Amino acid sequence: MKRDDLYDLAAFAVVAEQGSFTRAAAELGMSQSALSHAMKALEERLGMRLLSRTTRSVSTTEAGETLLRSLRPALEEISSGVDAAGALRGKAAGTVRITATRHAVSSVVMPALPGFLASHPDIRVEMIVDDNLTDIVADRLDAGIRFGDIVEKDMIAVRIGPDIRMAIVGTPSYFADHPVPRTPRELSGHRCINYRHVKSGGLYAWDFEQKGRPFEVRVEGPLVFNNTDLIREAALAGQGLAYIYEDLVAADIEAGRLKRILEKWCPTFPGYYLYHPSRRQTPPALAALIGALRYTPRATRGEPAVSR
Numbered sequence: 001m002k003r004d005d006l007y008d009l010a011a012f013a014v015v016a017e018q019g020s021f022t023r024a025a026a027e028l029g030m031s032q033s034a035l036s037h038a039m040k041a042l043e044e045r046l047g048m049r050l051l052s053r054t055t056r057s058v059s060t061t062e063a064g065e066t067l068l069r070s071l072r073p074a075l076e077e078i079s080s081g082v083d084a085a086g087a088l089r090g091k092a093a094g095t096v097r098i099t100a101t102r103h104a105v106s107s108v109v110m111p112a113l114p115g116f117l118a119s120h121p122d123i124r125v126e127m128i129v130d131d132n133l134t135d136i137v138a139d140r141l142d143a144g145i146r147f148g149d150i151v152e153k154d155m156i157a158v159r160i161g162p163d164i165r166m167a168i169v170g171t172p173s174y175f176a177d178h179p180v181p182r183t184p185r186e187l188s189g190h191r192c193i194n195y196r197h198v199k200s201g202g203l204y205a206w207d208f209e210q211k212g213r214p215f216e217v218r219v220e221g222p223l224v225f226n227n228t229d230l231i232r233e234a235a236l237a238g239q240g241l242a243y244i245y246e247d248l249v250a251a252d253i254e255a256g257r258l259k260r261i262l263e264k265w266c267p268t269f270p271g272y273y274l275y276h277p278s279r280r281q282t283p284p285a286l287a288a289l290i291g292a293l294r295y296t297p298r299a300t301r302g303e304p305a306v307s308r
Contacts, residue, residue, distance in 0.1 A: 148270030192219035
């Protein structure tokens with residue numbers, strides 16, 4: 001294979017992924033016209049049309065998709081090899097692409113990023129924020145961050161955060177007009193702020209626990225969001241009760257802006273885990289990030305802290 005063929009095949013994979021010459025050219029650091037010329041030259045050398053072009057987008061033809069399926073694993077192997085070679089000189093480099101929820105990014109990733117990026121100037125971290133459970137293999141991502149109880153069993157998972165507890169909160173003004181529910185079943189008489197799953201389209205049922213036994217309660221209310229930050233804002237505006245991550249409203253509870261209820265019924269979930277596909281060798285850049293994010297519980301009762 002000629003060197004130009006390898007360059008152009010790699011560029012073709014980027015165009016197919018981005019679905020746009022403009023975005024692909026920006027990622028490759030070349031002009032749009034040069035990229036378009038390279039793709040036409042590649043098609044001429046191969047004797048087949050790889051890309052279908054419109055005024056708004058670019059998509060792969062049947063031949064292009066067939067080539068792409070074979071090309072992706074080969075390019076990933078080359079990328080891993082380059083990363084591994086970089087590790088031999090004692091410096092991890094490259095881009096790490098991770099899917100995570102907004103809460104995971106703000107609570108677990110962002111606190112560690114300044115120190116990590118300062119220590120690894122040749123690593124770029126790209127976060128794809130998505131509350132849905134993304135197929136990281138199909139989307140060609142390096143890793144994902146989700147709660148430990150929903151990570152696929154065939155993935156390598158590393159704990160990067162403490163357990164997460166939920167809280168039900170409302171404003172003092174709300175409770176001035178509504179009686180405080182004594183049990184989760186009494187939430188049926190309250191204005192509750194719902195969360196909708198974008199992927200499934202369903203409303204999230206509020207999880208509770210009684211004597212170790214979990215159960216769900218479906219609530220009603222005039223507001224539905226697919227964003228926890230907006231749920232918190234609505235609760236602070238007195239629009240109803242919110243079922244939300246405890247750490248997101250801890251300061252509001254302490255300041256008296258929100259009042260917590262049904263605390264003994266609220267469950268604790270396994271914290272966040274970073275997960276990635278099983279490979280013969282973890283890319284050095286990803287391994288470095290895992291090392292920076294790995295969770296170390298605080299020592300309790302005189303016992304030393306241990307990494308998980």
